[in-house]
Amino acid sequence: MKNRFLFFSTLVVISVSCFMCSFLPGTEPNKDKTVVTENVMSGLLQMGHFNPRALDDKFSEDVYDLYLKRIDVNKKFLLQSDINELKQMRNQIDDQLKADNFEFFTKSTALLNKRYDEVEGFYKELLKEPFDFTKDEKIETDPKKINYAADVKAQREEWRKLFKYQTLV
Secondary structure, eight states: OHHHHHHHHHEEEEEEEHHTTTSSSSSSSHHHHHHHHHHHHHHIIIISSSSSSOOOOHHHHHHHHHHHHHTTTSSSSHHHHHHHHTTTTTHHHHHHHHOOHHHHHHHHHHHHHHHHHHHHHHHHHHHHHHHOTTTTTOOOOOTOOOOOOOSHHHHHHHHHHHHHHHOOO
């Protein structure tokens, strides 16, 4: 127990020191912070985690699956084309971490931010008009049974149904 505390304390001190050094003149702050973050994360996953795991393809697949579940729980932001694009890197996350490369996380964040902006662009329009409650429609609320929208038009329709449902509730 004492050794783990010493390990984590040392890791924190080194991380903070490296982070502070990244602001020295002549350094590239974002690159240095990324490298430090990756090294700390990798070290914690391999040595400091209560159940250490090897950084391999199985690890990558598990991270990929859990990450997508967490960043778009109800499958309302990302499109199927986004998922297809990210899926190409499903087995590469471990290799990217080992190579100080955050391509998967950078790409997924960029896609998610793009989709947030798109949704923000049409949700105000959807809420301008009253909903037609005489029209019989269905909406699936269980994320396990929902598929990602095929395109922006289908996504917009899902959001319209969701707003209508929330208004009824």
